[in-house]
Amino acid sequence: MAFGRLRKKKQDDAADAPLTQEPAADAVDDAPVPADTPAAAPDEAGAPLEPAAPAGHVASADYDRAAQGPFDASEQDTDHGYIDLGALRINAAEGLQLRLEVEERSKRVIAVTLDLAGSTLQLQAFAAPKTEGLWDEIREQIGTSVGSQGGTVEERPGRLGTELLAKLPAQTPDGQAGVRVARFVGINGPRWFLRGVFGGPAALNPSAAAPIEKLFRSVVVVRGDHPLPPRELLQLRLPKDAAAGPPAAPAAARPDLNPLERGPEITETR
Numbered sequence: 001m002a003f004g005r006l007r008k009k010k011q012d013d014a015a016d017a018p019l020t021q022e023p024a025a026d027a028v029d030d031a032p033v034p035a036d037t038p039a040a041a042p043d044e045a046g047a048p049l050e051p052a053a054p055a056g057h058v059a060s061a062d063y064d065r066a067a068q069g070p071f072d073a074s075e076q077d078t079d080h081g082y083i084d085l086g087a088l089r090i091n092a093a094e095g096l097q098l099r100l101e102v103e104e105r106s107k108r109v110i111a112v113t114l115d116l117a118g119s120t121l122q123l124q125a126f127a128a129p130k131t132e133g134l135w136d137e138i139r140e141q142i143g144t145s146v147g148s149q150g151g152t153v154e155e156r157p158g159r160l161g162t163e164l165l166a167k168l169p170a171q172t173p174d175g176q177a178g179v180r181v182a183r184f185v186g187i188n189g190p191r192w193f194l195r196g197v198f199g200g201p202a203a204l205n206p207s208a209a210a211p212i213e214k215l216f217r218s219v220v221v222v223r224g225d226h227p228l229p230p231r232e233l234l235q236l237r238l239p240k241d242a243a244a245g246p247p248a249a250p251a252a253a254r255p256d257l258n259p260l261e262r263g264p265e266i267t268e269t270r
Contacts, residue, residue: 053157054206060135060161065187069217072190076220085112087125087234089220096215100238109236117211119202125221125236126193127228133188134230138195139164142184151179159213160185160196165203183209185216192223192234 066075073089082089083098090098090112097115102108114121128134142164143153151168163186167179183198196216201208223234 056159057157058159058161059157060133060186060188063161063187065189070187070189070194070219070221072192073220073222074190078220082220083239085109085239086237087222087224088112088123088236089222090114091215091218093211093215100236109238110233112236114212114215116215117208119198119200119208119212121202121212121216122197122199123216123219124195125234126195127223127230127232127234128188128191128193129230130191134193135162135186135188138186138193139184142166158183158185159206159209160216161187189221190223192221194219194221 065071069076078084078089081092083092085100086109090096093116095116099113099115100109101111101113103110111122111124114123126134139155139162143155146153146166146168149168151166153167154165156163156165164184166182166184168182170178170180172178181199181203183203185196185198187194187196198209198212202212203209221234228234
């Protein structure tokens with residue numbers, strides 16, 4: 001496991017409504033795909049056919065979180081083999097790279113992005129009500145946010161419950177019209193909500209998604225006992241060994257095809 005860059009986020013780019021925050025630049029595929037993806041064939045009445053959900057794909061109401069994860073701190077032993085980020089504990093899988101996003105004005109860590117096997121997963125955890133989940137409502141808000149940027153969302157059953165496949169307009173390297181793809185998932189836990197955004201091959205390829213989905217299932221959320229209003233971002237922090245490391249160095253410049261504004265970056269290596 002290695003620590004990647006610690007990404008500072010401008011205040012106005014941080015989520016004023018963090019549950020509907022668009023995925024960070026590194027949480028979506030760096031190579032947009034062509035925009036002319038085929039649609040489902042119409043039925044005799046002219047309406048597009050809805051493909052049957054693949055085996056193992058379920059709606060959120062049928063997803064057994066307590067058995068399959070992500071887990072609550074009361075359900076999983078994290079004394080060994082986990083990276084402690086405060087509200088989130090991440091399994092230190094081989095080949096994992098981890099980046100933290102920091103809100104520039106407040107200096108608080110607001111998200112963590114995991115890189116594994118060529119795909120990315122951005123995570124944020126929030127306080128939630130005791131008696132109801134947030135994912136149904138949040139899916140609608142994400143759809144509105146993506147639509148305001150000229151994108152589209154498709155709601156569908158997934159291996160982690162109901163998910164959204166979001167497509168944002170982008171330009172391919174050869175200058176053609178394309179889309180940038182991100183896959184949103186949401187898990188309702190006991191008094192918490194965990195949002196994940198899959199990018200890279202994991203957004204579209206089930207086989208490529210398997211290793212980082214396994215990592216997502218192993219995440220442990222530490223809600224704490226203190227009262228918090230629903231939707232309050234649960235506090236993340238730097239791992240102790242990272243905080244004591246050497247000074248950060250500037251990140252190497254690279255083309256940024258993400259249409260969202262991104263803040264300055266620094267690099268920290270381990």
